[in-house]
Amino acid sequence: xxxxxxxxxxxxxxxxxxxxxxxxxxxxxxxxxxxxxxxxxxxxxxxxxxxxxxxxxxxxxxxxxxxxxxxxxxxx
Numbered sequence: 001x002x003x004x005x006x007x008x009x010x011x012x013x014x015x016x017x018x019x020x021x022x023x024x025x026x027x028x029x030x031x032x033x034x035x036x037x038x039x040x041x042x043x044x045x046x047x048x049x050x051x052x053x054x055x056x057x058x059x060x061x062x063x064x065x066x067x068x069x070x071x072x073x074x075x076x
Contacts, residue, residue, distance in 0.1 A: 018062030021051075027059040031068060 013022070013030045024035040031038070031048070041047030042057070048067030051058050 016061050020061045021058040024057055031064055
């Protein structure tokens, strides 16, 4: 894990603004999926919206919330 991808407790992730950007590891923790499952859903086109920043994948917290509501899935 790199410095810019620090592990945040779920309580801190839920407190972030909807505009906050999360790494795949942080996003997976937030939505209750492993980063690998999130990656597979991204490739299948069934995952939440994401952005590519260079070679990095990032998820906006608000997009994760919308995806969770639209899919009827519950955050951990």
